[in-house]
Amino acid sequence: MDKPTSTPAPGKLRLGRYLRSFAGILAGLFLLWRLYTALIVDQQFGADTWVRFALSGLILGGMYALIAIGYTLVYGIMFMINFAHGEVMMLGAFGCFFTFEALRFIPAPTLAIPDLNFLDAHPILSVILAFAVGISVSATAGYFLEKIAYRPLRKAPRLILLITAIGASIFLQNLAMLLFGPQRKNVVNPELLDRGAGWTVIVSGNPVLISYTGIFSLVLSAVLMIGLYVLVQRTKLGRAMRAVALDKNTASLMGVDVDNVISKTFIISGALAGAAGVMWAIHMGLVNHYTGFLPGIKAFTAAVMGGIGNIPGAMLGGMLLGVIEAVGPAALGIDFQLKDVIAFSILVLVLIVRPSGILGEKLSEEKL
Amino acid sequence: MKAAVDKGLRTGVIFGIVIVVMFLIGFTVTGAELVGKLFGVSTPSNTMPSLSFFALFMILMGTWTGTIAAQHPLVEADTWKRALTAGISAGAFSGLLAAVIGFLFGGLNSSKIDPRTYLPSISPESIKMFLFGQTSLVGSLMIFALLTFSALAGASLSYFLRSNNGLKSGTSAATNSISAVMRSERMTSLLQNKYARYVMMLVFAAILLILPRTWGSYWNYVFGTVGIYIILGLGLNIITGWAGQLVIGYVAFFAVGAYTFSLLTAPEPHHLMLNFWVALGLGVLAAGISGLLIGLPILNLRGDYLAIVTLGFAEIIRIMLKSDLMTAYTAGPRGIRDIAGPTLFGKSFISDVDFMYLIIIAVLVVTFLANRLQNSRTGKAWYAINLDETVARATGINAFASKLLALSLSAAVAGLAGALFASRNQFTGPDDHALMVSINVICLVIVGGIGNIPGIFLGAFALKGLPEILRETESYRLLIFGVLLIVMMRLRPEGFLPAKRPKLEKNSGKEA
Numbered sequence: 001m002d003k004p005t006s007t008p009a010p011g012k013l014r015l016g017r018y019l020r021s022f023a024g025i026l027a028g029l030f031l032l033w034r035l036y037t038a039l040i041v042d043q044q045f046g047a048d049t050w051v052r053f054a055l056s057g058l059i060l061g062g063m064y065a066l067i068a069i070g071y072t073l074v075y076g077i078m079f080m081i082n083f084a085h086g087e088v089m090m091l092g093a094f095g096c097f098f099t100f101e102a103l104r105f106i107p108a109p110t111l112a113i114p115d116l117n118f119l120d121a122h123p124i125l126s127v128i129l130a131f132a133v134g135i136s137v138s139a140t141a142g143y144f145l146e147k148i149a150y151r152p153l154r155k156a157p158r159l160i161l162l163i164t165a166i167g168a169s170i171f172l173q174n175l176a177m178l179l180f181g182p183q184r185k186n187v188v189n190p191e192l193l194d195r196g197a198g199w200t201v202i203v204s205g206n207p208v209l210i211s212y213t214g215i216f217s218l219v220l221s222a223v224l225m226i227g228l229y230v231l232v233q234r235t236k237l238g239r240a241m242r243a244v245a246l247d248k249n250t251a252s253l254m255g256v257d258v259d260n261v262i263s264k265t266f267i268i269s270g271a272l273a274g275a276a277g278v279m280w281a282i283h284m285g286l287v288n289h290y291t292g293f294l295p296g297i298k299a300f301t302a303a304v305m306g307g308i309g310n311i312p313g314a315m316l317g318g319m320l321l322g323v324i325e326a327v328g329p330a331a332l333g334i335d336f337q338l339k340d341v342i343a344f345s346i347l348v349l350v351l352i353v354r355p356s357g358i359l360g361e362k363l364s365e366e367k368l
Numbered sequence: 369m370k371a372a373v374d375k376g377l378r379t380g381v382i383f384g385i386v387i388v389v390m391f392l393i394g395f396t397v398t399g400a401e402l403v404g405k406l407f408g409v410s411t412p413s414n415t416m417p418s419l420s421f422f423a424l425f426m427i428l429m430g431t432w433t434g435t436i437a438a439q440h441p442l443v444e445a446d447t448w449k450r451a452l453t454a455g456i457s458a459g460a461f462s463g464l465l466a467a468v469i470g471f472l473f474g475g476l477n478s479s480k481i482d483p484r485t486y487l488p489s490i491s492p493e494s495i496k497m498f499l500f501g502q503t504s505l506v507g508s509l510m511i512f513a514l515l516t517f518s519a520l521a522g523a524s525l526s527y528f529l530r531s532n533n534g535l536k537s538g539t540s541a542a543t544n545s546i547s548a549v550m551r552s553e554r555m556t557s558l559l560q561n562k563y564a565r566y567v568m569m570l571v572f573a574a575i576l577l578i579l580p581r582t583w584g585s586y587w588n589y590v591f592g593t594v595g596i597y598i599i600l601g602l603g604l605n606i607i608t609g610w611a612g613q614l615v616i617g618y619v620a621f622f623a624v625g626a627y628t629f630s631l632l633t634a635p636e637p638h639h640l641m642l643n644f645w646v647a648l649g650l651g652v653l654a655a656g657i658s659g660l661l662i663g664l665p666i667l668n669l670r671g672d673y674l675a676i677v678t679l680g681f682a683e684i685i686r687i688m689l690k691s692d693l694m695t696a697y698t699a700g701p702r703g704i705r706d707i708a709g710p711t712l713f714g715k716s717f718i719s720d721v722d723f724m725y726l727i728i729i730a731v732l733v734v735t736f737l738a739n740r741l742q743n744s745r746t747g748k749a750w751y752a753i754n755l756d757e758t759v760a761r762a763t764g765i766n767a768f769a770s771k772l773l774a775l776s777l778s779a780a781v782a783g784l785a786g787a788l789f790a791s792r793n794q795f796t797g798p799d800d801h802a803l804m805v806s807i808n809v810i811c812l813v814i815v816g817g818i819g820n821i822p823g824i825f826l827g828a829f830a831l832k833g834l835p836e837i838l839r840e841t842e843s844y845r846l847l848i849f850g851v852l853l854i855v856m857m858r859l860r861p862e863g864f865l866p867a868k869r870p871k872l873e874k875n876s877g878k879e880a
Contacts, residue, residue: 020665081672101486152858160857162614162672163814167853170807174847178393181488297683300676337691344680351673352665 024353031332038333045330048206053326059214059283061322062221066276067299068306068314069228070269076245076309077265080158083165084145086296087172088138088270092277093287094180095134097187100126104188123190134278135271142270146263176289184288187281189213195285217279224275225315232311241265294340301347307357316358321346369453376454379437380461387429387462388469391498394489399425401840416493419500423514430515433458434522448527455523456516463515467508474504580724588720590836592792595727596785597832600809601816601824602738603781609819610747611774612754614675617682618782618809621655623801625783626790627698628654633708637699644710648787655783656776663775668768682803689798703797707790723792730788734781738821750774808832811849814856817863826865
């Protein structure tokens, strides 16, 4: 439909480019000034608070990264913004919530504690089960989303695909609201993974809690990211995915089943989003139909920030965005209510200053 | 035969899932209420509609299943046997799914477990209705039988209509004769006759003059909303329909217009108390400038970034309006009250009838401008960009400037709608500018006919007017919009009233 101008015509757009760099410099100076006032002049927070912020940012960033990978994979292959991706993650979070609720009803009495339930008796197994349920729900949702909504439009213009994706997002969100009700649900974790439990580290005289759920999420997201990277770089499916992303027609001539690869891409991205959703449910503890919306958009921001179509970029972008979002309000000395504004401002800033992202886009010229 | 069964089963799975989901979200009750409304029986709140309406609703669903299953092109050699096989297998499978779910929930109900803890849309009454007030076994058998037989009936009906050529040619002859009359020479000459057109315009104007006086305030309110959404739709159509750039956060410009207007005219928080018309102009201007500023960095990038950036912008505006930071300037979450109504020659006319006239005039003006724009050089440039930007640029169109113009114009129109909306309600707050508004506008443009002005009128009446009549569907509105978007994109991406221009791209498509 439209061709981007990553290489603008000489002369015509020079003014635009100057305006852009001017806006970039202005924004940079403003940020530096705010940082200076908040960090050096005011010194409102001690080192322990900064550590706390950075930690929560990293944990959040891991989840953003997992979701962002889904955006990037799909964008790299189909060249569309899978707007319903956040909703796929929300379904994963609901999967975890319902697994925990169901396990809580299964009695597993021991001699010492007669009214013990399964969730507390076998916490590790329960968490594994929750991940299995959440990931499979999300992967299934991703698969059917592609099959029902996107596949018939394989040859349609991108505007139509984007509108379909928005429709799917609205549909899934409202279906979840009507099915499970609009109020937020408390996810009751197994006692072992209680949100208040964790190691305590003393930073500049104050204790900083490193919660088990947080470390668990962070480690797991790192493992998943490494696994995905290996999958894309080392396996046959990964090679097929890269081939399809490069050029669909040639790939199909080389014997790659394009439809199959696209299906699998959606399953993988759905599974990663599902894992992120389960982590969200375990770590944040609140789930409702709106859970996926903001993380979805922020993860898209992260994907654009890292360079869309670029998997390491999505990981880096997600982590960065998480940290910036957690540290940002304090560092810039703005209201914590405006936390969500930061992500969107970053999106706009990145698009103004460096639209190809930090690590650059990996998209073939063919598709641009 | 096997193919017919397969086809039937596939249809049955889809419809069975649809029925199960309807049950789970409580739509079976709403559907029964709607059927009741069709017969002129309104169901008071807190009571269940009568069982016969529910049965009728299920029969309708089953008939639909059968009709779809027995559709011609998918059942190879078209014999009545195959059609009926497809129908009955579809009905039986969807009936089986419904019966299983009914049996399960009937069991829960009889063992006094309330499913509402996890599935709040299901009440014991709705389960009872789903089982026709019987025990779970009998009830699930009943729903199974009902769906199977109605699907059979649907399949035979569709086969009958298809095979019975006389009936078919009868209906097509009727439509043909109507269109023949419309296309006949006298009719076209009448339509082209200048005086006849004047007369028609006069009649139209008279209707528009009289209607707001006779409707009463409720319908004035409803149609006022429709009018504002027509303006919004016409605005979004400029950038999305003609220039081909999707804007999800269109509500941002609506909010800029509404807040600029409100802050300039309301006594709180700034006490500027500007004249209505001056504030209206400034609101439109502010919205247009915001569109320009958003477009400047984004529009020469890939098209779908614009969608997300405007979405981000809309969220930023909403969060900022809600936050404490801006409370001193924008009255925060409480919103702005006592916004001025329109005045003319020192006389204020704020009554809903008068305001309806204002909205009608605004709609007519925007329609006129949009129509002129469409056929102008700029409009053609937008169309060229929509079709193929590279080619458009090669023919000397400054794509960036054209898109920027389109975005600022459509932002300005949204600003006008926002100002009118705020003025009519005499109140505006952050919740008036939720993303929901943009989604409504996108839906109405797409459903009506993207890029087509009459289509937008149709879309606005269908999506903003109809829900007012079908109040029962209120909570399902967004869900239905989502389904509508997906289905429309798949079956009829050009909308119900497609634009007249050749949609080369939409039909032939190109490699995504």
